[in-house]
Amino acid sequence: MPELPNVEVFRRYIDATCLHQTIEAVTILDADVMEAESSAQLKHTLAGNRFEKTDRRGKYLFIQLNTAGWLIFHFGMTGYPKYYRKKEETPDHPRVRFVFQNGYRLDYDNQRKFGRVDITHDIHRFIAEKNIGTDALAVDLPSFMEMFESKPSMVKSALMNQKTISGVGNVYSDEILFQAGIHPKTKIKILPSKRLQRLYDSMKYALQTSIDCNAEHACFPDDFIIPHRVEGGRCPKCERELVKEKIAGRVGYYCNTCQKS
């Protein structure tokens, strides 16, 4: 599930709930989500520690500890954080649990276990090693133009490539292309600079609008395509049935009338 807007909402949730509290214990309920050598280190480093601040790059959420280290969350397709006090509020698939001194807990929940929890001393090295591109909300127009103007790939896959810019996944790439009026299979390098600029504007608009809505579909503007991304869904602008098509390995939805090559 989580793409940039969702992860940004998670980040704000952590900010609003978990900062500056002493961590009493860490329980790893399923080591599958841990990077290989990080389990022991995680428990060791976090006990008695505190979350001081958060940061985000693309779909990665970082939490700085008061001892200079960083906790790293990636949510895969089904992950999310849950802060709660009562046992009956436990999420369905908790994988790592942080227990605070005030009795509250933060669970990293992840049904499909595609996500990861990790810990590092050097966040810049982590980003460099993973080769994570500039955050999609942070990238400026000139850099965006330069990165994409000569790319040979289809625009949908270019947007989704985390090494170029990070944070856009399958669902939001559909939204961005719909807002920009660009067909997803268009080769990005054939786009004239005016359309490339519109793509940039649409990217910022779609991501920021979603964040402002707490990533809740019900709050999205009427002309967003995301709520209509279902079999037989119709274009919110022209009412025609949306095309569902596998593009670069992922199923995308688009309007064959409103989106042009």
Next chain:
DNA sequence: AGTACCACCTGACGGC
């Protein structure tokens, strides 16, 4: 440097 395909996991859903 692309794309296509597979793998990793689990659960929901539609068809029979």
Next chain:
DNA sequence: TGCCGTCAGGTGGTAC
């Protein structure tokens, strides 16, 4: 009702 194939908002590896 129950079983089974399919598929899903991600990433990483392979081969071509």
